[in-house]
Amino acid sequence: MSTAYALTHPASGAVQVPPHERIVLPNGATLIVVPRRDVPLVAFQAVLRGGPVCDPLVADESGCLAGVASLVAGLLEKGAGDRDAFAFADAVEGAGGNFSVTPGSEALSISGQYLARDQHLMIELLADALLRPRFDAGELEKLRARRIELIKATKDSDPADLIGIYGRAQLFGSQHPFGHPIGGSEASLAAVTHEHVLTYYADHFGADRLILVVAGDLDVPSLRRQVEDAFGGWRPAGVPLIRLMEPLRAQGRRVLLVDSPESAQTYFWLANVGVSKRYRQHAALDLVNTLYGGRFTSMLNTELRIKSGLSYSARAGFSRGTVAGEFAIRSFTDTANTRKALDLSLDTLARLKQDGVTNDMLDSARAYVLGQYPLGFETAADWAGALAELEFYGLDARYIDHYDAMLRAVSLQDARLVIDDAFPHPDDLTVVLVGDAKKIRRVARRYGPVTVMSITQPEFVPGPRARRSAPLPQQ
Amino acid sequence: MNAIASATPSSPTTAPGREIIRSLTLANGLKIIVWPVRNIPNVALYNWVRAGSRNEAPGITGLAHFFEHMMFNGTARRVAGDFDRLMEARGGANNAFTSDDVTVYQDWFPRDALELIFDLEADRIANLAFDPEVIESERGVVASERRLCVDDNNHGHLAEQVQAAAFLAHPYQFPTIGWPADIQSWTLADLQKFFRTYYAPNNQTFVVAGDVSPEEVFALARKYLEPIPRQAAPDPVRAREPEQAAERRVLVRRNGQTPLLQYAYKAPAAADARAPALNLLISILVDGDASRLYRELVENRKVIVDLGGHWHEGFDPALFWLYFTLPEGGDPDLVQPIIDAELARVARDGVTAEELRRAKSMAAVAFWKKLSTIDGKAQLLGEYEIFHGDWAKLFSAPEELERVTAADVNAVARDVLAVNRRTVGVLIPDPQAEGEPAEDNAELEEA
Numbered sequence: 052m053s054t055a056y057a058l059t060h061p062a063s064g065a066v067q068v069p070p071h072e073r074i075v076l077p078n079g080a081t082l083i084v085v086p087r088r089d090v091p092l093v094a095f096q097a098v099l100r101g102g103p104v105c106d107p108l109v110a111d112e113s114g115c116l117a118g119v120a121s122l123v124a125g126l127l128e129k130g131a132g133d134r135d136a137f138a139f140a141d142a143v144e145g146a147g148g149n150f151s152v153t154p155g156s157e158a159l160s161i162s163g164q165y166l167a168r169d170q171h172l173m174i175e176l177l178a179d180a181l182l183r184p185r186f187d188a189g190e191l192e193k194l195r196a197r198r199i200e201l202i203k204a205t206k207d208s209d210p211a212d213l214i215g216i217y218g219r220a221q222l223f224g225s226q227h228p229f230g231h232p233i234g235g236s237e238a239s240l241a242a243v244t245h246e247h248v249l250t251y252y253a254d255h256f257g258a259d260r261l262i263l264v265v266a267g268d269l270d271v272p273s274l275r276r277q278v279e280d281a282f283g284g285w286r287p288a289g290v291p292l293i294r295l296m297e298p299l300r301a302q303g304r305r306v307l308l309v310d311s312p313e314s315a316q317t318y319f320w321l322a323n324v325g326v327s328k329r330y331r332q333h334a335a336l337d338l339v340n341t342l343y344g345g346r347f348t349s350m351l352n353t354e355l356r357i358k359s360g361l362s363y364s365a366r367a368g369f370s371r372g373t374v375a376g377e378f379a380i381r382s383f384t385d386t387a388n389t390r391k392a393l394d395l396s397l398d399t400l401a402r403l404k405q406d407g408v409t410n411d412m413l414d415s416a417r418a419y420v421l422g423q424y425p426l427g428f429e430t431a432a433d434w435a436g437a438l439a440e441l442e443f444y445g446l447d448a449r450y451i452d453h454y455d456a457m458l459r460a461v462s463l464q465d466a467r468l469v470i471d472d473a474f475p476h477p478d479d480l481t482v483v484l485v486g487d488a489k490k491i492r493r494v495a496r497r498y499g500p501v502t503v504m505s506i507t508q509p510e511f512v513p514g515p516r517a518r519r520s521a522p523l524p525q526q
Numbered sequence: 527m528n529a530i531a532s533a534t535p536s537s538p539t540t541a542p543g544r545e546i547i548r549s550l551t552l553a554n555g556l557k558i559i560v561w562p563v564r565n566i567p568n569v570a571l572y573n574w575v576r577a578g579s580r581n582e583a584p585g586i587t588g589l590a591h592f593f594e595h596m597m598f599n600g601t602a603r604r605v606a607g608d609f610d611r612l613m614e615a616r617g618g619a620n621n622a623f624t625s626d627d628v629t630v631y632q633d634w635f636p637r638d639a640l641e642l643i644f645d646l647e648a649d650r651i652a653n654l655a656f657d658p659e660v661i662e663s664e665r666g667v668v669a670s671e672r673r674l675c676v677d678d679n680n681h682g683h684l685a686e687q688v689q690a691a692a693f694l695a696h697p698y699q700f701p702t703i704g705w706p707a708d709i710q711s712w713t714l715a716d717l718q719k720f721f722r723t724y725y726a727p728n729n730q731t732f733v734v735a736g737d738v739s740p741e742e743v744f745a746l747a748r749k750y751l752e753p754i755p756r757q758a759a760p761d762p763v764r765a766r767e768p769e770q771a772a773e774r775r776v777l778v779r780r781n782g783q784t785p786l787l788q789y790a791y792k793a794p795a796a797a798d799a800r801a802p803a804l805n806l807l808i809s810i811l812v813d814g815d816a817s818r819l820y821r822e823l824v825e826n827r828k829v830i831v832d833l834g835g836h837w838h839e840g841f842d843p844a845l846f847w848l849y850f851t852l853p854e855g856g857d858p859d860l861v862q863p864i865i866d867a868e869l870a871r872v873a874r875d876g877v878t879a880e881e882l883r884r885a886k887s888m889a890a891v892a893f894w895k896k897l898s899t900i901d902g903k904a905q906l907l908g909e910y911e912i913f914h915g916d917w918a919k920l921f922s923a924p925e926e927l928e929r930v931t932a933a934d935v936n937a938v939a940r941d942v943l944a945v946n947r948r949t950v951g952v953l954i955p956d957p958q959a960e961g962e963p964a965e966d967n968a969e970l971e972e973a
Contacts, residue, residue, distance in 0.1 A: 363668075
């Protein structure tokens with residue numbers, strides 16, 4: 052059951068997966084151990100397959116009660132085993148550690164870092180949280196109320212942070228789990244009951260869903276014993292893991308205008324469905340996206356920031372899951388320059404699609420990606436995250452070990468292929484604008500039929516009152 | 527299994543590395559500190575420039591930050607954009623940040639780009655260009671950054687107002703990003719004067735951590751940086767903030783849903799001997815779910831939905847901040863006495879041994895986390911060199927933290943958490959801007 056990887060001597064500069072041990076327990080839990088002794092810390096990354104894509108389906112137009120998985124995740128540290136919420140926090144932070152639960156779209160990720168002397172406590176807390184959470188009803192009430200208020204606070208101080216949530220709801224729609232807000236909305240959170248939480252836990256928590264990577268200054272034999280004791284007897288999840296449908300690419304353009312009165316800038320997000328994590332040409336994709344919107348001198352940032360001074364930042368990128376996530380362009384500009392910045396964004400995408408990239412550009416992107424790559428694999432916590440990700444997507448060590456060689460092999464032809472295949476045509480984009488509707492709604496209509504909603508609405512989709520307007524004729 | 531079995535893990539209280547770090551001061555006064563680290567084939571370089579909004583005056587606020595942008599915009603030898611283009615084409619990336627006290631330039635690159643990086647860094651220090659067209663374009667970028675961080679950010683807007691009210695005499699009153707009118711009105715002469723004064727080699731410190739030897743770094747420094755002429759030292763900042771005698775209050779009404787409260791207490795300078803105790807105090811108050819204020823205000827009383835705090839560790843005495851987000855409909859007038867009672871309790875009764883132990887453990891983990899990357903190493907070395915006068919003090923930081931007693935924390939709490947030496951900011955969401963704009967739907971129906 053166990054595989055030990057030998058340390059190979061990498062070519063200069065190439066990142067290689069470090070020696071580690073992988074154990075699959077009889078109940079399906081996967082354990083990976085990576086010893087590393089540079090600083091007296093241990094880190095873990097636990098991934099529980101499922102996450103928000105398993106939020107319960109409902110019959111209404113939202114399609115889903117979003118936010119259940121996210122609340123379950125938040126409640127894991129609000130009392131578990133012998134400890135109530137306060138005692139749990141005291142134990143974690145008393146050791147100087149942290150216990151951070153992040154709902155991704157297809158998994159719940161739990162990570163933490165502790166002093167090496169507290170290795171045993173770290174595993175005890177994790178096992179309690181996963182196997183013996185209390186799900187106290189009072190804690191649910193508190194957490195839910197707070198989450199709702201935090202969404203409102205984000206609307207006041209960082210509206211751009213929410214734009215992708217509005218955008219994914221438009222792009223993937225209510226019928227695909229990627230269209231549902233991972234953390235829920237003000238309205239959906241308010242509808243979550245204690246029963247939803249308990250059912251979610253029974254259905255979607257279990258050993259067969261668990262990947263646990265522990266890395267750092269470890270006592271390996273005692274860690275292995277403790278993990279086997281702690282997780283070896285865990286039951287499997289109550290239901291099989293759902294398989295996601297491959298989302299469909301959107302045809303044509305439509306615009307959602309989220310009205311934030313008095314907003315000084317327009318924040319925008321232009322997207323379509325992209326490709327999955329297992330995309331075969333991922334090295335070429337990384338190079339082309341670096342050139343288009345992934346670094347400071349990218350085509351997009353050159354146009355919107357460096358040459359025109361329209362924006363502080365313009366980026367583009369792919370979010371890739373077990374199925375395709377979105378390719379999205381994100382930027383913002385002074386309200387008065389909304390049209391100029393949107394046109395420039397579309398023009399650069401059209402230029403990429405039409406002219407492609409040159410060999411010189413590819414060489415520059417290759418050097419950049421190769422040069423920055425090792426910085427993502429520096430610490431034990433970095434490796435815990437990286438190995439958990441490989442395991443989650445069913446990729447092997449070659450995904451990292453051969454990345455260098457794959458980047459070096461990318462040709463102009465490969466780049467052309469991904470430009471045609473993965474990057475959307477500028478006429479096929481879902482557009483979200485967050486800004487002052489009274490100033491930009493006419494501009495918005497240049498880009499497609501517009502739906503307007505207020506940023507204070509408690510959902511991330513327009514309510515039944517929203518109306519759509521026809522696009523302006525092209526001038 | 528045997529291949530990766532290990533001895534029992536250890537938890538040293540002193541950080542390793544001190545004996546391999548080397549430093550050199552060039553003839554022109556520029557100092558370079560090198561920490562060779564071979565875990566990845568990369569290098570982190572930080573250039574600490576002793577120029578921040580503290581060195582500004584009314585009319586030119588934001589100028590230090592504007593240089594953080596202009597330093598990427600061309601030299602006598604290279605056109606605007608070349609700096610980034612050349613660096614990225616050799617695998618490097620960069621960033622920079624400006625504070626009230628310093629401007630810091632960061633490069634992260636593969637080791638074989640080391641010479642190019644020294645060439646680029648020296649070129650912009652020696653030969654920065656001031657192209658009027660580029661300056662105009664960059665004003666737009668900074669204005670956009672300001673709208674993002676201040677104008678469209680209720681928290682940022684309130685903090686700017688509080689900071690401006692907290693100081694009467696000291697330039698710490700200026701927002702680092704600059705007042706909007708100043709961003710639009712700097713002249714070429716302003717830029718040239720600021721550059722000559724503050725970007726002199728004797729006003730900068732390079733820190734290099736990564737896959738290098740000190741000898742090769744020193745050789746490159748001599749080749750590229752040493753020829754840049756020294757300048758007269760900048761005038762010291764003479765302003766001293768007068769003692770604050772009574773609480774100040776700032777009220778802001780803004781579009782939004784959630785009320786905000788901010789407290790800014792007058793606090794000591796970074797080099798103050800009470801620094802470790804003050805850092806532990808802030809951790810005891812606001813770091814994590816077990817912290818004093820989080821537990822009492824968010825969990826028990828449920829009057830606050832989010833909170834945080836930080837101490838601005840500057841060259842001069844600055845501010846100790848606490849900030850609170852209230853739930854929609856929350857009344858700051860009712861919540862403030864609850865917060866104040868908690869803070870008064872800390873000042874009166876002190877912190878518990880358990881709280882102190884927790885804060886020390888959290889600080890230890892944070893310290894080791896920083897030391898686990900070349901970036902963290904370069905940053906910490908620089909912070910100790912610039913704000914504490916000697917990079918080597920970094921290595922006694924864990925012991926100094928361990929030595930802090932509850933009495934030390936209690937003393938600094940009594941000194942700092944004084945109501946008469948604070949500025950309180952209140953943001954009330956403006957109800958007029960609430961709700962769906964009716965005219966919107968009317969217009970849409972016409973369409």
